[in-house]
Amino acid sequence: MIRILHFSLLNTIDHYRHICKRMSHYVFVYGTLKRNEPNHYWLTNPDNGCGKFVSEGMTKKKYPLVIATKYNIPFVLYSPGNGHQIKGEIYSVDDKMLANLDILEDYPKWYIREIEEIIVKTPNSTKEETMKCWLYFLKNFKPDLLEMKLYESYSSNGPHGLKYLESDNEATLEDLKELLKK
Secondary structure (H helix, E strand, C coil): CHHHHHHHHHHHHHHHHHHHCCCCEEEEECCCCCCCCCCCHHHHCHHHCCEEEEEEEEEEEEECEEEECCCCEEEEECCCCCCEEEEEEEEEECHHHHHHHHHHCCCCCCEEEEEEEEEEECCCCCCEEEEEEEEEEECCECHHHHHCCCECCCCCCCCCCCCCCCCCCCCCHHHHHCCECC
């Protein structure tokens, strides 16, 4: 029995490794999907696909990062040149994980997903390189959001005091209406 269980477990691990070798997308996360944040489990749950941490990084372009809605959700607004270079994390993901992240981010209904250049520092060096990664943006937003406090990085437990509040299925249409242009 132990030998069969061991064989079965090894087959499962080998199958998972084989599937995860097909990871072909890089995603830059800046909010609740980062390590030690409330939605990080999405990237580590094998039911969602494969996700593997690659590196910390920051956007090459400046963007506004705001915390909004009654749930204190972080959003990067699609307004290149405004705000800060956003700090976050890069993950290598497979097609299944990317599709599940699209569902979480309600892409393309609320968020858009664009390829952006992310600056990565080489460990133990001052050398920098860039990686092209998917990044989720709120594009169709009300201009007054640019008047909110803008952040360069996000943590649910940050000094801003705006702890992320989980809901049954994230923000609803009513929650997002306050952010979006008509």
